[in-house]
Amino acid sequence: MTSDELTRLDGRLSFLERLNEQVNYANKHKIKAGLVLIDIDRFQRINSQYGYEVGDKVLVKFAELLGSVKRKQDYLARIGDNTFALLLMGIMNTGHAELAARKILRLLEMPFSYKEFQIRIECTIGIAICPTHARDARHLMVEAESVLQETKQHSNNIGIAAVQGDEELSDFWDIEMAMNDALKFNEFSVYYQPKVDIVNGRVSGAEALLRWKHQSRGFVSPGIFIPIAEQSGMIKPITAWVLNTSLRQAAKWSDKWGPQTVSVNIPPEFLLMPDFFDMVTNSLKLWDSDNVSLTLEIIERSFISQVDRTIKALDKLKSHGVKISIDDFGTGYSSLSYFEKLPVDELKIDQAFIFNLLQSKPSRDIVRLIRDLGHAFDLQVVAEGVEEANILRYLRKIECDLVQGYYFSKPLPNEEYCEWLLKFECPQACAI
Ligand code: C2E
Ligand code: CA
Numbered sequence: 001m002t003s004d005e006l007t008r009l010d011g012r013l014s015f016l017e018r019l020n021e022q023v024n025y026a027n028k029h030k031i032k033a034g035l036v037l038i039d040i041d042r043f044q045r046i047n048s049q050y051g052y053e054v055g056d057k058v059l060v061k062f063a064e065l066l067g068s069v070k071r072k073q074d075y076l077a078r079i080g081d082n083t084f085a086l087l088l089m090g091i092m093n094t095g096h097a098e099l100a101a102r103k104i105l106r107l108l109e110m111p112f113s114y115k116e117f118q119i120r121i122e123c124t125i126g127i128a129i130c131p132t133h134a135r136d137a138r139h140l141m142v143e144a145e146s147v148l149q150e151t152k153q154h155s156n157n158i159g160i161a162a163v164q165g166d167e168e169l170s171d172f173w174d175i176e177m178a179m180n181d182a183l184k185f186n187e188f189s190v191y192y193q194p195k196v197d198i199v200n201g202r203v204s205g206a207e208a209l210l211r212w213k214h215q216s217r218g219f220v221s222p223g224i225f226i227p228i229a230e231q232s233g234m235i236k237p238i239t240a241w242v243l244n245t246s247l248r249q250a251a252k253w254s255d256k257w258g259p260q261t262v263s264v265n266i267p268p269e270f271l272l273m274p275d276f277f278d279m280v281t282n283s284l285k286l287w288d289s290d291n292v293s294l295t296l297e298i299i300e301r302s303f304i305s306q307v308d309r310t311i312k313a314l315d316k317l318k319s320h321g322v323k324i325s326i327d328d329f330g331t332g333y334s335s336l337s338y339f340e341k342l343p344v345d346e347l348k349i350d351q352a353f354i355f356n357l358l359q360s361k362p363s364r365d366i367v368r369l370i371r372d373l374g375h376a377f378d379l380q381v382v383a384e385g386v387e388e389a390n391i392l393r394y395l396r397k398i399e400c401d402l403v404q405g406y407y408f409s410k411p412l413p414n415e416e417y418c419e420w421l422l423k424f425e426c427p428q429a430c431a432i
Contacts, residue, residue: 004078007063015077020137033130034088034097035144041122043082068352092224101125101158125158133161191411195404205261208246209411247287254291263295271313295323314343347374351385
């Protein structure tokens with residue numbers, strides 16, 4: 001039942017019904033649900049300054065932006081003039097909901113452009129979790145609304161309801177402790193997702209993505225455990241393990257199929273760590289193969305601090321044949337003034353721009369801008385999150401270089417990836 005003609009989202013009444021159903025479901029299946037309320041700040045001012053037509057447009061854009069954060073199992077509604085609700089199903093802890101909230105704020109760093117206007121939107125976000133903060137829908141809503149109001153009063157961006165007892169803390173400790181055992185008990189594995197060259201239709205390499213299958217919880221999403229590993233310091237041995245595993249496996253692929261490229265995700269701070277260079281070169285020596293090339297994917301925000309030291313670290317890695325990719329490009333803080341100095345090889349466009357590419361002109365504009373920027377500096381431009389043939393066709397038309405996404409393949413375990421490689425033939429849409 002669509003109640004809001006403008007954004008095509010459910011309105012407050014439908015939302016409350018659905019919230020009730022989902023909270024009952026979460027309680028029954030013993031999973032957590034996070035209620036994230038998002039209020040656009042000073043919305044009336046946008047209406048009075050730019051007029052109602054622009055105000056309406058902002059609401060539509062804002063709904064699209066929230067739609068890009070929503071996963072399949074989540075639910076999004078517009079529950080007030082300038083208030084939206086995002087219900088996150090099956091989260092592990094509050095940190096997971098907070099990550100979604102941070103992603104929203106990150107996406108808002110880019111101003112909305114409409115006609116001649118460039119409009120900066122800010123918002124306030126209130127979060128409450130079932131069952132951590134409330135066990136039924138009504139109380140969950142009360143908790144989220146009251147923390148939203150409190151957060152507004154204190155001029156903060158994100159507020160989280162107060163926790164009763166130490167449930168969250170113990171959940172954090174569970175994951176952190178379990179991660180210590182995960183390496184020992186072989187619970188980690190590396191999955192591979194192909195990057196396909198859009199011009200010649202060949203597989204140009206694979207991104208290594210870490211998977212953790214916990215003995216009783218099953219698969220734990222990297223979106224949950226990687227931030228915890230980063231906080232606890234476990235990320236260092238984990239990254240060394242991912243590097244070794246993927247280089248070892250890529251060396252085997254190269255024995256059968258010739259030159260291979262494997263990309264590994266690296267936490268931003270590693271570049272400035274004194275022993276990171278040795279970690280990488282030791283792995284390369286250990287799995288020595290002339291036929292394997294290593295790319296490090298580093299998210300954009302890492303490049304803003306300590307530019308000179310960062311460039312030095314990148315240069316040193318590059319002198320050993322390592323390639324550098326800027327991950328999630330387009331939502332960080334890159335400034336053109338030092339962009340030209342960065343010794344990088346690849347730009348990966350943030351998935352958020354790819355998902356809604358065909359519906360959103362600003363996303364298409366941004367993607368074309370990133371392509372131009374990349375090509376001006378001789379960088380490969382990669383689009384990730386490609387799920388549909390018509391998006392692939394568009395990317396091919398605008399001469400993006402590489403594509404990655406469910407359209408070709410989800411990330412696969414090593415053996416399945418090898419089988420996929422053997423069978424892969426680029427579909428018509430990709431052939432020259
Ligand atoms: P990322 O580096 O941006 O990786 C891309 C994510 O998008 C992966 O999620 C991948 O499975 C997913 N993906 C790829 N194609 C599609 C698509 O067509 N549609 C959709 N909806 N999703 C797609 P995943 O594997 O859950 O990883 C999430 C994040 O966790 C990664 O984001 C990366 O930041 C981090 N991560 C994963 N493995 C590692 C690792 O070994 N080390 C570090 N430091 N971070 C890792
Ligand atoms: Ca990546």
